[in-house]
Amino acid sequence: MDFAGVQRRLEHLRREIGRHDYQYYVLNEPLIPDAEYDRLLRELEGLEADYPELVTPDSPTQRVGGSPAEGFDEVNHAVPMLSLGNAFSDEELAEFDRRARDRTGSDQPLVYLAEPKLDGLAVSLRYEQGLLLRAATRGDGSRGEDVTRNVRTIAAIPLRLLGTGWPEVLEVRGEVFMPRRGFEAFNRQARERGEKPFANPRNAAAGSLRQLDPRITAQRPLAFYAYGLGEVSTADLPDTQSGRMAWIKGWGLPVSPELAVVTGVAGCLGYYRRMGERRDGLDYDIDGVVYKLDSIAQQEQLGFVSRAPRWALAHKFPAQEELTRLLAVEFQVGRTGALTPVARLEPVFVGGVTVSNATLHNMDEVERKDVRIGDTVIVRRAGDVIPEVVRSLPERRPADAQPILLPAHCPVCGSDIVRPEGEAAARCSGGLWCGAQRKEAIKHFASRRAMDIDGLGDKLVEQLVEQGLIQNPADLYTLTLEQLASLERMAERSASNLLAALDASKATTLERFLFALGIREVGEATARALARSFGDLEPLMAADESRLQQTPDVGPVVAAHVHAFFRQPHNREVIGQLRDADIRWKPLEVVSPAVSPLAGKTFVLTGTLSHPRDEIKDRLLALGAKVAGSVSKKTDYLVAGADAGSKLTKAGELDIPVLDEEGLNRLLEGLSP
Numbered sequence: 001m002d003f004a005g006v007q008r009r010l011e012h013l014r015r016e017i018g019r020h021d022y023q024y025y026v027l028n029e030p031l032i033p034d035a036e037y038d039r040l041l042r043e044l045e046g047l048e049a050d051y052p053e054l055v056t057p058d059s060p061t062q063r064v065g066g067s068p069a070e071g072f073d074e075v076n077h078a079v080p081m082l083s084l085g086n087a088f089s090d091e092e093l094a095e096f097d098r099r100a101r102d103r104t105g106s107d108q109p110l111v112y113l114a115e116p117k118l119d120g121l122a123v124s125l126r127y128e129q130g131l132l133l134r135a136a137t138r139g140d141g142s143r144g145e146d147v148t149r150n151v152r153t154i155a156a157i158p159l160r161l162l163g164t165g166w167p168e169v170l171e172v173r174g175e176v177f178m179p180r181r182g183f184e185a186f187n188r189q190a191r192e193r194g195e196k197p198f199a200n201p202r203n204a205a206a207g208s209l210r211q212l213d214p215r216i217t218a219q220r221p222l223a224f225y226a227y228g229l230g231e232v233s234t235a236d237l238p239d240t241q242s243g244r245m246a247w248i249k250g251w252g253l254p255v256s257p258e259l260a261v262v263t264g265v266a267g268c269l270g271y272y273r274r275m276g277e278r279r280d281g282l283d284y285d286i287d288g289v290v291y292k293l294d295s296i297a298q299q300e301q302l303g304f305v306s307r308a309p310r311w312a313l314a315h316k317f318p319a320q321e322e323l324t325r326l327l328a329v330e331f332q333v334g335r336t337g338a339l340t341p342v343a344r345l346e347p348v349f350v351g352g353v354t355v356s357n358a359t360l361h362n363m364d365e366v367e368r369k370d371v372r373i374g375d376t377v378i379v380r381r382a383g384d385v386i387p388e389v390v391r392s393l394p395e396r397r398p399a400d401a402q403p404i405l406l407p408a409h410c411p412v413c414g415s416d417i418v419r420p421e422g423e424a425a426a427r428c429s430g431g432l433w434c435g436a437q438r439k440e441a442i443k444h445f446a447s448r449r450a451m452d453i454d455g456l457g458d459k460l461v462e463q464l465v466e467q468g469l470i471q472n473p474a475d476l477y478t479l480t481l482e483q484l485a486s487l488e489r490m491a492e493r494s495a496s497n498l499l500a501a502l503d504a505s506k507a508t509t510l511e512r513f514l515f516a517l518g519i520r521e522v523g524e525a526t527a528r529a530l531a532r533s534f535g536d537l538e539p540l541m542a543a544d545e546s547r548l549q550q551t552p553d554v555g556p557v558v559a560a561h562v563h564a565f566f567r568q569p570h571n572r573e574v575i576g577q578l579r580d581a582d583i584r585w586k587p588l589e590v591v592s593p594a595v596s597p598l599a600g601k602t603f604v605l606t607g608t609l610s611h612p613r614d615e616i617k618d619r620l621l622a623l624g625a626k627v628a629g630s631v632s633k634k635t636d637y638l639v640a641g642a643d644a645g646s647k648l649t650k651a652g653e654l655d656i657p658v659l660d661e662e663g664l665n666r667l668l669e670g671l672s673p
């Protein structure tokens, strides 16, 4: 780069960093991931180190960070609030330790106090005569914002120190943060209220602390850990960092339980790795660990560079969010037919590994995140969780970015894709046929509450599919003794038992058969209602969605799934093969619910009746009536057996017609089969 090029680049970096500072600190709405911001800042620092004559006083490198927001009084920090130098690799840590040993002239390994680096907001708490007098944000390190009224709402922070004999003035520095559980609960509630959720716990902590109305802060689940001291009006302090932390703790201030005294680079690295492994299990976000020389005498020997101590270092974990480009989107079909959009990415190093695929969850998320093919996107990989696309950066969208479209047909079997109104998941409707759903469909078909094929468990289904012996439920009925006996761990006797069980399963009921088909949203109750409403399979298969919706408890979503299922040629083919295999049931006589005089009437059953209640209930449901559990104004008839109690009284109060069993029988006469 020539000199003019360097000047242009410096100007560009300063403008960009200034813009992102404003987004982050003032608006609480970061546009780019931290890692990208760090790179901009490091590039600027590097160029300024090479061209010190080009450093300007307004360069973002010339302050610690953060500008006081409007609306808060300013607070001067008598002892400046420091920032920390960063290390992004083991080598940078070793370099830091080498310099520290040189400057202290120590030929022994140095002793450090190590702690997790919380991802929150630094504050300074000032106690006078044991009382919390003032709380301030770091601001630019010398002047911060007065957030006393907000900090006083944080339960973990004592308003009065424990014990007696406190120093006249005690300033404690630490990090305010929002534990993950509280963050998730808060965001869930925000979404329910239709409000914008916070991007991450750190933004949530910062946003909550900088509320102008402390009543809002009070409702936010904030916590605090102390990590150091500011002004203290006594010279009589412990002479190690660890001793001082114990001293702070003695006054009732919360201190991280993870503090550990470690020795040399090896001790630091061991701590770094241990915390890295435990990172996802902690209830708060950390973005690295901090090492501080434990000896205060050594800290004093080392002193400061600009605003950061030479005796402390933040060793960062690999970033969990990175920028990359979305190259394409493919759709994966899950075991139950749900379609998952999967992003193909330009490979990027994130969360410690190279990632080239990430989930987009479902089409609702794609739409909410406004992601298009060709976009620059933020990918997140935290711990062992599947990497995900967090959002796009619309300001970097190329002109030829393409929208992500849900395919019309299943990429595995070609059946129609259904996405009922209001459902997040799109699904393949080829339940009985689709290769992706094969195993689940057959397991369900054979299960006890469905076709009840004795001896055909999940493991056996998997074996049969994997051996290529069956592809759909109808193939079960073509299995031969030799095929079964050839399977691993299958004795001839079990094989012939299984064949007998398959044969026995053929005589079934319509409702079991419908349930066995594994149509989305069709559980046992819906299968029963459909069987009662249609009586046989053919009219059900021919029904349109509005006819389906006349079935009790069948709404638009169920109707859409049932209708789509029976429209798929492959499903019809498998059903045909099942009928050819002599699967049979007794058709039920039905009274069309639309013409039944009981359609839509609500019954309540009470007292001792001569038939099981379920039986009576089934008859009523078959006639399009509803059966409720309690008497209300909406009840049309109360059926009262012997010893009826409060329901009978209530029906009397509400003037609801009461039938005894005989009355009910007369009502049903001529109506039901």
Ligand code: JCF
Binding pocket: 082, 083, 084, 115, 116, 117, 118, 119, 120, 122, 175, 227, 228, 290, 309, 312
């Ligand atoms: O947890 C932190 N974010 C953290 C920040 C911990 C520390 O021990 C710090 C810090 C910032 C400055 N110590 C200093 C001196």
